[in-house]
Amino acid sequence: MxxxxxxxxxxxxxxxxxxxxxxxxxxxxxVVSYPDLDTDLRRVNVDFPEWMIDELDREAKRIGINRQAVIKTWIAERIDRMRAARSA
Known part of the structure; x- marks a missing residue:
């Protein structure tokens, strides 16, 4: 709660x-919404060290979403910051 x-x-x-x-x-x-993620999906395979997977899983459990959603959210947030920095 x-x-x-x-x-x-x-x-x-x-x-x-x-x-x-x-x-x-x-x-x-x-509700997490990144409109750009909903279009033209492409599959990407990424290898992560075990410690990183463990951290992703802990964060996913903490906030109640799956590992893939954590990864997508974090990457989208980073891209948003990069775009904002470029346009500043």
């Missing part, structure tokens, strides 16, 4: 970036 705080407190924590906000989210109702 998510910790309850005000919207203002949530915004402050998010903006400061020093604390993980996942504990404040109700992930049972969360």
């Amino acid at each position: 998510a910790k309850r705080i005000s919207a203002e407190e949530f915004d402050r924590i998010f903006d400061e970036g020093n604390e993980d906000i996942v504990d404040y989210l109700d992930l049972d109702k969360a």
